[in-house]
Amino acid sequence: MTTPPNTIVFDLDGTLVDSLPDIIASFQHGLASMGLPVPTDAEVRPLIGHPLEEMYAHFAPEHVTALCAVYREHYARNFVNRSRPYPGVVELLRTLRERGYKLAIATTKRTDMARRFIEALGLTPAVDYVQGTDGFPHKPAPDVIHRALAALSAKGLWMVGDTTADILAGRAAGLRTYGVTWGNHDARMLATATPDELQPDLARLLAHLPPRPRA
Known part of the structure; x- marks a missing residue:
């Protein structure tokens, strides 16, 4: 049957x-922690839903691996701040x-x-x-x-x-x-x-x- x-x-x-505020905050933290230009919420938001590597490649393609590591460490400690x-x-x-x-x-x-x-x-x-x-x-x-x-x-x-x-x-x-x-x-x-x-x-x-x- x-x-x-x-x-x-x-x-x-x-x-x-x-959960978007916590995702965006951790994404921006990654860039800020490496002294890179930090995009606005409005610039990050359309990319959410894509793999993290693709999101960071949009802003800093030469630093993707390091940025992803920083994001994952930060997000794991802050993922329910506002979610x-x-x-x-x-x-x-x-x-x-x-x-x-x-x-x-x-x-x-x-x-x-x-x-x-x-x-x-x-x-x-x-x-x-x-x-x-x-x-x-x-x-x-x-x-x-x-x-x-x-x-x-x-x-x-x-x-x-x-x-x-x-x-x-x-x-x-x-x-x-x-x-x-x-x-x-x-x-x-x-x-x-x-x-x-x-x-x-x-x-x-x-x-x-x-x-x-x-x-």
């Missing part, structure tokens, strides 16, 4: 958690679990850091699996989604994210896509990736996901 799709895949930063789940996220995840869905996180963060992060925020019990991007192609490639679903032996229904890379990755993985505009990319940017849903928050996701029949 074929298993029907039963899993919702979420991006993490900018989708479930308002918090967006309003309604904890309740949404609880409701989806109660309705019989599996929940996975697929993030550009490395897996070890992503798991530490959601543990610190108290979200570990709310999801079934956390998959980071560890040495394989990052979004918009669908690899991180495929790996999360394979770990759960599950089929995906929706990919939920806040960037065009999330939407493109979800489509490449064969999922429906939900763009939320409270994160990194605004509505106009997200619309260029033509998500199936484009919303200011996650509330409408529940309308697409009624309770699943119990076995």
Whole structure:
């Protein structure tokens, strides 16, 4: 008997958690600590969601390795200074679990850091699996989604994210896509990736996901 799709895949930063201030602060710290010009928040923000190496290459390509090391050391000590789940996220995840869905996180963060992060925020019990991007192609490639679903032996229904890379990755993985505009990319940017849903928050996701029949 074929298993029907039963899993919702979420991006993490900018989708479930308002973590951009801590990410930006650590990114800027790396440059400042090496005496390099420090970009503004507005200059850093469009790059969030890309691998850290690519972000630093945009500003200081000759110092990428050292900058990444400084960032990771600083971020590991400061990653929940201001980061918090967006309003309604904890309740949404609880409701989806109660309705019989599996929940996975697929993030550009490395897996070890992503798991530490959601543990610190108290979200570990709310999801079934956390998959980071560890040495394989990052979004918009669908690899991180495929790996999360394979770990759960599950089929995906929706990919939920806040960037065009999330939407493109979800489509490449064969999922429906939900763009939320409270994160990194605004509505106009997200619309260029033509998500199936484009919303200011996650509330409408529940309308697409009624309770699943119990076995």
